Amino acid sequence: MTPQAPARTYRRLSVEERRSQLLDAALSLFAHRAPEDVSLDDVAEAAGVSRPLVYRYFPGGKQQLYEAALRSAAEALRGCFDEPREGPPLPRLARALDRYLAFVDEHDAGFSALLQGGSVVETSRTTAIVDGVRRAAAEHIYRHLGVDDPGPRLRMTVRMWITAVEAASLMWLDEEKQPPAGELRDWLVDQFLAVLSVTAARDAQAAAVVADLAAADG
């Protein structure tokens, strides 16, 4: 909270600060390598601490550290979706996508490893964390669309689009981040409106949402 905090190395970290320093180090390692290629020694080295200290904070070892890092990444991802309910909804979606793509860009290989699963440390718990982020994304979208009780077709449409966005992110990383993030974002927003419009042709709730979007945009 002080304008200029003293450099970290010159003071003792609190438990919370130390924990978050270790998670940051772990996340940035998982971001560049698959979880199975990251050792606790690597994390200790990256954080500039001893291996026993890492174990003191994460007695469950790598699996616990990985899950904690995943939870912390999931929280950061949820943070991307936070967007004030002001102005027309589609630009809000665009801004949330900007933050999401910046996250994907920054976390890179770790993001792929996370979503593609198949990792040695994949468990039903890690799957649940990722699914939780997907659900949170869908809830945010309903809220911004002003829908309290989404019906099955609207839900299916939104979840399909979210899955498609994930697939696009993974391919984007594979394609050396082409097209540029801004273009990808516009493309994804246009796809959102397009699939919603297809659903609107067979669902009254989606039709009302599309009409609202058109009115807000006009």
Add this chain to the structure above:
Amino acid sequence: MTPQAPARTYRRLSVEERRSQLLDAALSLFAHRAPEDVSLDDVAEAAGVSRPLVYRYFPGGKQQLYEAALRSAAEALRGCFDEPREGPPLPRLARALDRYLAFVDEHDAGFSALLQGGSVVETSRTTAIVDGVRRAAAEHIYRHLGVDDPGPRLRMTVRMWITAVEAASLMWLDEEKQPPAGELRDWLVDQFLAVLSVTAARDAQAAAVVADLAAADG
């Protein structure tokens, strides 16, 4: 090949027949329960054979049997995509989707377990089998669209749609197979055209494909 084959119980099965009988039994068990809830005893019982016989065919035990069943399901799924290159392309896509949804319908819980991963027997090999099916689906689509060398935007569009179809299938199973398969199929075809049209606004190859589709439909 004979019009009326003698009942199976009255003759000795060939190695190939026995193997395929065991795979059928395993697939139908995996279709209704998660892989971790299926034992080799269950498979032996369902096929009406002894446990040692199952082991003779699948000495690697459950993991090997699961992978073989998965491969056999993957082959059946690829079969769904086989469609003659005759008539306008969108109805071809609709027919392939009909077969795909019939497969999803029939294999139900096994299909979910397969795609949702997180199973105890999930490995990089099983992930590769599923990815192979996705790739095959994309190749079929390019071929039917008359595209020899799909560029990055067209590829991204097609892969996103395939992922969205998978998500839709899983939700469809969760939603007690609502809407009816025929409606879901039309909805998915309309979505395909919609996302392709969005891409057409920023990609010449996709624009040519959409123009061809409109001409074929007209």
